[in-house]
Amino acid sequence: MLSQPRKLNISKGVFMFTTKILLIGTFFLLSAPSLLMAENLPKTDEVLAQVGDNRLTSARLDMMIDLMPPQLQVMLRSNDQMRKELINRWVDINLIAQEAVATRIDQEPLVRLKIDEMKNRVLVEALINQRLGTQPPVAKEEVASYYxxxxxxxxxxxxxxAQHILIRLAADAGAADKEKARKTIGMLQDKLKNGESFATLAEQFSEDPGSKNKGGNLGYFSRGQMVKEFEDAAFATEPGKTSPPVQTTFGWHLIHVLDRKAPQKLPLAQVSKEIEARLKAEHNEKALKKLLDELKGKYPVTVK
Incomplete structure (x- = not known):
């Protein structure tokens, strides 16, 4: 029997994610101590929490929330309890971080390296977004030409x-199990010959959890997507017809073909978004290479 899915603890999951975001932010701030000083904060900005000299203002909290996924942003901006919990997590993290600084853990070589790497990632992302984020959109003519x-x-x-009904049979099944599966498939064939609905029988008898609740419907598929025995039977069956029983490594199948599509070239309208994404990636790659070439001319680089 399949076990029931566990209920998710949404609050716990949300704030585990939030904690990761805050940890990254804390390490970045610790690598630039001047940002922690009170004089760098707007005088009119409300202070929501303070740990030592480090203050969490309403403006900084809003910026932190802006970094989070849209759905989480909505939750945090509409739920006072969640905002309070986020502030409490900020306090906890800053207490631990300040103790780490006080005990000079931040000066240990490996920790220093991690802090520097995190800082570099933030700076790299910001600069690339600034320079590459202004790239012009891909022209429709370029998309059509690529196509x-x-x-x-x-x-x-x-x-x-196609639809299918699966009666599972293990590779090491004994004679009794094989006979039971054979009889079940035979019984289903008889029901289909008597006019019973394939979809209804799939919902009642199929042992494929991914398709049984859809009447056994697998949607459209091409050659190479299914195991060979199943594929051969499906492509050999005419639309509106049901195949003889087919045995695969999964067990026994009955396959009912609903429709067939001849080979075709996908229309431009269907693939234009995919092409646009490819071209945009190519443009960004070229822009990044150009940026790196410029920077290599600006800053000395030595590689041994």
Whole structure:
């Protein structure tokens, strides 16, 4: 029997994620101590919490929330209890971080290296977003040209849409289990011959949890996506017909083909977003290479 899924502790999961974000922010701030000083904060900004000289202001809290996923941002901005919990987590993290600084853990070589690496990642991300974020959008003409010049990439082979009923049979099944599976498949064939619905029988008898609640519907698939025995039977069956029993490593199947699509070239409208994403990635890669070439001319680089 399949076990029931556990209920998720949403609050715990949310704040575990938040803690990770705050830890990164704390390490970054500790690597730039001047940012922690009170005189660097707006005089009119409300202080929500303070640990030593480090203050959490409403503006800083808003910036921290801005770094989080949109759904979490909405939750934190609409739920006072969650905001309080976030502030409490900030206090906890800063207490631990300040003790680490007081005991000079931040000066240990490995810790120093990790802090520097985190700082560099933040700076690299910020600069790349600033420089590459202003790239012009990919032109429709460029998308159309790519589509025409790479037409083979968008050719789709023959596809079938099929339902199936699976009666599982282990590879090491004994004679009794094999006979039971054979009789079950035979019984289902008889029911289908008597006009019973394939979808209804799939919901009642199929042992494929991924498709049984959809009437056994597997959607469209191409050659190479299914095990060979299943694929051969599906592509050999005409739409509206049901295959003879097919044995695979999963067990016994009955396959009912619903539809068949001939090979085709996918229309531009269907793949334009994918092409645009590819071209944008290429543009960004070229822009990054250009930026690196410029920086190599600006700063001395030595590699041994």
């Amino acid at each position: 025409e010049n790479h037409s083979s990439e968008f050719e789709q082979g023959e596809q079938v849409q």
